[in-house]
Amino acid sequence: MTGVACGVPTFQYAAAPTSVYQIGTFAVDLDVVLTNTTPIGVTRGPGFAETIDPIERLIDKAARVMQIDRFELRRRNVVPASMMPWTNAMGTTFDSGDFAACLAHVEQRLRDLDVEVSEHEVTGVGIACHIKGTGGSPEENISFAFDDEQVIFTTGTQAIGQGHETSFRQIVTSLLGVTAEQIVYQAGDTNKIPKGGGHGSSRATFMASTAMSRAADIVVEKALPIAANMLEADVTDVEFVDGAFVVVGTDRSFPLLAVATEARKQGQSLDTYYHFERDALTWPNGCHAAVVALDQDTGRVRLLHYLTADDHGVMVNPMLVEGQSHGAIMQGVSQALLEQLQYDQSGQLLTGSYMDYAMPRADDLPEFDTHFLPTRCTTNPVGVKGAGEPGAIAGYPAVANAIADALHQHGCEEGDFRGIASSQAIWERLCER
Structure with missing residues (x-):
């Protein structure tokens, strides 16, 4: 063997x-x-x-x-x-x-x-x-970076024909509300991300999507006070829905990418790296x-x-x-x-x-x-x-x-x-x- x-x-x-x-x-x-x-x-x-x-x-x-x-x-x-x-x-x-x-x-x-x-x-x-x-290798990592009205998504997994270029964009779209055209997909490059667990044991979507979901939560958490300030509303009155921060009960909103741009102007960043280790299959x-x-x-x-x-x-x-x-x-x-x-x-x-x-x-x-x-x-x-x-x-x-x-x-x-x-x-x- x-x-x-x-x-x-x-x-x-x-x-x-x-x-x-x-x-x-x-x-x-x-x-x-x-x-x-x-x-x-x-x-x-x-x-x-x-x-x-x-x-x-x-x-x-x-x-x-x-x-x-x-x-x-x-x-x-x-x-x-x-x-x-x-x-x-x-x-x-x-x-x-x-x-x-x-x-x-x-x-x-x-x-x-x-x-x-x-x-x-x-x-x-x-x-x-x-x-x-x-589940395969128990560790995985991904990163989200925001630049010029786009999300640069980087994953440590490497596709060999499974179609991750499509399905991973779909997951990012569902989590962050951006369009597929606004997502730059990068994979399997140790110059861009430190770890890579590969695709073995049908692990890639399970592991990467878990990291994506948790990283997306962190992005929203970072963006929420910035969006509230842009909307001139209390943080408790703002929620993230379909890719935009919305003042509850109104039509006032800002899309996530606009908030990311404002964050950079303020010297802040919504960029997020997430690494996790699974505990189940x-x-x-x-x-x-x-x-x-x-x-x-x-x-x-x-x-x-x-x-x-x-x-x-x-x-x-x-x-x-x-x-x-x-x-x-x-x-x-x-x-x-x-x-x-x-x-x-x-x-x-x-x-x-x-x-x-x-x-x-x-x-x-x-x-x-x-x-x-x-x-x-x-x-x-x-x-x-x-x-x-x-x-x-x-x-x-x-x-x-x-x-x-x-x-x-x-x-x-x-x-x-x-x-x-x-x-x-x-x-x-x-x-x-």
């Missing part, structure tokens, strides 16, 4: 091994093995993907053995919304969520599906609930389902449908959240069907380039049917939860469960899949009937 990958088995897996279910007792044994294979780092959903996969596959297997509907078995065991906040057997607290609602939403949409396959194919449905703690959660078709002649697996109901708390920009969801689902599905490291007997990696390592393409995937059922997060003032990882966590077990369901309906034993569900592996399993 490299870098923070060591935290996967020691913290992340151990934080929520019972997932969204009421399991009163759980024991974890950790084994460390020295190997000459390629070191692993972290990507979307580290630790929690390893948590969700076995428990979701066990639930489906238990439902078949007990002859109980898979949704019903989950419904009997999920933590109800009425018990939030809820502390699991490992002492980890989930602040919010409605797991049963996400489960029911996916169940209903599955019932409404019209699945068409050829006479040579057998279909299967797989389900996977998920949850993950997001956010817990995005939800339910995913996959529908697959197995070709009985070739073993080829086709992913026909992929449905989600996810809770990401307050969504600053739903379009960006959906984009994040699509990317994560692609990774989870690809882990089940395409991507696999192959080694020879000496430990030499055989799939060291994209000539040999299968990456997903557009025609490998269906149109994703994504839905969101947000519950407000209580561990940060904006109410957001992480949004970049659920598909990478639930994608693999959802597809694996769907394949197992199809094999079961075909009269085959599920067996133990190691690696991807290749056409060869599925064909051999189909021939065992």
Whole structure:
């Protein structure tokens, strides 16, 4: 393992091994093995993907053995919304969520599906609930500076395609009442801000928005007496509403940027730097389902449908959240069907380039049917939860469960899949009937 990958088995897996279910007792044994294979780092959903996969596959297997509907078995065991906040057997607290609602939403949409396959194919449905703690590095900082009718916003987080340039401006607009055009966005520059916690563990919006919210409160507190003086009113008669300081009960007001200009004239400044250290995580959660078709002649697996109901708390920009969801689902599905490291007997990696390592393409995937059922997060003032990882966590077990369901309906034993569900592996399993 490299870098923070060591935290996967020691913290992340151990934080929520019972997932969204009421399991009163759980024991974890950790084994460390020295190997000459390629070191692993972290990507979307580290630790929690390893948590969700076995428990979701066990639930489906238990439902078949007990002859109980898979949704019903989950419904009997999920933590109800009425018990939030809820502390699991490992002492980890989930602040919010409605797991049963996400489960029911996916169940209903599955019932409404019209699945068409050829006479040579057998279909299967797989389900996977998920949850993950997001927060990453515990420290973050931002700054607001006011200059020439604009707000210079600087954050230590660094975007790699998540769209922070858009969503962070939206947050600043909601807090300070300025327009997006009046905001100068700066990120990840140690010449401008001392710390940067990065974007890992779906932390950026949670951490940066918390710092923004608290810094905005300080800006307003600094500006209030200056605005009151400009309005020739008592401080107690002035309030900050939609980006302006207003004398209560009148139409007299000054916008924040005008007050910032006056403050500079008086030798004062509304510029604010805020650093904070979190004491909690956010817990995005939800339910995913996959529908697959197995070709009985070739073993080829086709992913026909992929449905989600996810809770990401307050969504600053739903379009960006959906984009994040699509990317994560692609990774989870690809882990089940395409991507696999192959080694020879000496430990030499055989799939060291994209000539040999299968990456997903557009025609490998269906149109994703994504839905969101947000519950407000209580561990940060904006109410957001992480949004970049659920598909990478639930994608693999959802597809694996769907394949197992199809094999079961075909009269085959599920067996133990190691690696991807290749056409060869599925064909051999189909021939065992």
